[in-house]
Amino acid sequence: MVFSKHDSYYFKTSDNVNLHYIDKGQGQAIVMIPSWTMSAVQYRYQVEGLSLKYRTIALDMRGHGESEFVDFGYKVYRFAKDVHELLVHLSLDKVVLLGHAVGATIVYCYWDLFGLDRLDKLVLVDKSAATVINAKWTIEEKAQYGAILDPKSAIDIRNQLAGEEGEKYKRIFVHSLFSETLSNEQRVSILAASMRVPNKESATLFYSNAHQDWRDLLPRITVPTLLIVGRASLVSVASHQWLHQQIKNSQLVIFEKEEGGNHFSFIENPKKFNRVVDDFIQEQKEEER
Numbered sequence: 152m153v154f155s156k157h158d159s160y161y162f163k164t165s166d167n168v169n170l171h172y173i174d175k176g177q178g179q180a181i182v183m184i185p186s187w188t189m190s191a192v193q194y195r196y197q198v199e200g201l202s203l204k205y206r207t208i209a210l211d212m213r214g215h216g217e218s219e220f221v222d223f224g225y226k227v228y229r230f231a232k233d234v235h236e237l238l239v240h241l242s243l244d245k246v247v248l249l250g251h252a253v254g255a256t257i258v259y260c261y262w263d264l265f266g267l268d269r270l271d272k273l274v275l276v277d278k279s280a281a282t283v284i285n286a287k288w289t290i291e292e293k294a295q296y297g298a299i300l301d302p303k304s305a306i307d308i309r310n311q312l313a314g315e316e317g318e319k320y321k322r323i324f325v326h327s328l329f330s331e332t333l334s335n336e337q338r339v340s341i342l343a344a345s346m347r348v349p350n351k352e353s354a355t356l357f358y359s360n361a362h363q364d365w366r367d368l369l370p371r372i373t374v375p376t377l378l379i380v381g382r383a384s385l386v387s388v389a390s391h392q393w394l395h396q397q398i399k400n401s402q403l404v405i406f407e408k409e410e411g412g413n414h415f416s417f418i419e420n421p422k423k424f425n426r427v428v429d430d431f432i433q434e435q436k437e438e439e440r
Contacts, residue, residue, distance in 0.1 A: 158198075159217070162240045164233050166224065171217035172237065173209040176202030179271070179432070181247045183209045184234060184254035187360060188321070188345040188353050190216030193251075196421030197428075204429065205247075210237060212257075214352050216344065225355040227253070227363060231260035238269045245271035247432060251417065252277050252386070253360045263368055272435060273376040274428060277414055279390035280369065280397075282361045297390025300361060309358040317350030330383060330413035337418055369397035376401040377431040379424070381412030402431060 158175040173191050175198055183194045191209035198207045211218040212230050224230075234257060238246060246269055250258035255278030262273075279297020283305050288296070300308070311320040325345050329338055348356075376398050380391040388405055395403040404427050406412030411419025 162237060164213075164236050168213050168221050168224065168233075169219040170213060170233060170237070171211040173198055174206070174241075175208075176204070176206045178205045179245060179247065180206040180208055180241075180243050181249055181274075181428070181432075182234070182238065182243070183207070184230075184248070184250040184257050185209070185212070185215065185344075186250075186252035186254050187356055188215065188325075188348040189251075189254075189341070190344040190347070192216065192340060192344060193415075193418065197417060197425060200421060200425040201428065205432075208237075208241070210234065214348050216347070220349075222352065225352045226359045227256050227260050227356070228264065228359075230257045231264055234261055235265050235268070244269050247272045247274060247428075249274035249428070250276065250278070252414070253356070254278075256360050256363055256365075259363070259365045259368055262372060267374055270374055272374055272432065273372065274379065274431070275376060275394075276379045276417065277381065277384055277386045279386050280366050280394060281364045283364075294387065294389050295393040296364075296366065297387055297393075299385070305358065305361045309354045309361075312357055313351050313354035317353065318346060321345055321350075321353060328385065328414040330408075330411070330415075330419065332411055332413075332419050333415065337415075341415070341418075366397070369394065370399070372398050372401075374400075375431075375435045377428065378403045379406070379416060379427065380404075381406045381408070381414060381416045383408040383413045384416075385414060 158173050160174055161169050161171050163169055185193050191211045194209040201207045213224055214220045248258050255275040281296040281298045284298040284301050378391050378394055395401050406416040417424040
């Protein structure tokens with residue numbers, strides 16, 4: 152699917168950055184936030200399928216996709232403010248805010264900054280409560296929180312990404328997230344999006360995301376929340392089972408390995424992913440009646 156130019160728009164943030172977004176369909180808005188160095192194109196199957204029933208909006212964050220490149224603002228809290236400004240720009244209310252991995256971090260940031268303002272539901276895909284390990288945590292706590300990097304490793308990765316061989320390390324990292332079921336076209340598309348973001352900015356965003364700890368935020372989420380994780384993903388099922396316990400009124404859906412249950416479940420099995428999101432929204436509407 153190639154996005155039509157009629158579905159492609161821009162708006163300017165409060166710090167004068169032109170951000171690009173895809174906007175297609177009518178009805179309740181689903182606003183989708185891509186992950187680290189990814190673009191709105193990664194949600195092409197959701198825009199194609201869910202726009203038949205919903206208004207589907209996919210945002211390119213600053214320096215990503217078709218948005219303007221600038222050399223500032225690559226922090227997850229600035230990205231969350233950009234999302235809020237998009238919702239204000241479009242006069243949206245009762246939004247289903249969907250984020251994948253770092254995109255889910257941005258959703259958490261949004262909640263921390265703006266609460267339920269303009270939101271109706273959340274969809275969080277493949278993102279644990281923490282990334283960097285605290286040495287005082289027990290083995291059980293590390294598994295529950297989903298932390299996988301010690302502090303030194305997080306800094307080392309940041310420095311590798313920012314260095315002269317940053318693109319090489321980025322390719323290695325992104326390749327580690329691929330599964331055998333991804334087509335060559337899908338792999339090329341994901342890598343092309345990632346390579347567009349320069350080394351320094353990629354490193355800054357990686358570091359900003361890695362050092363967020365959302366454990367205290369989870370019990371304060373008051374809107375219905377859908378958690379999605381892949382059985383074969385680097386992000387563990389155990390961490391999402393713990394998230395499910397912490398977030399009130401949440402649902403957990405696990406994609407098994409044979410169902411495309413890796414880091415990009417929405418690309419590997421878009422039919423199931425779209426159905427799961429649609430069912431979640433409709434079930435919540437029924438409960439609200």
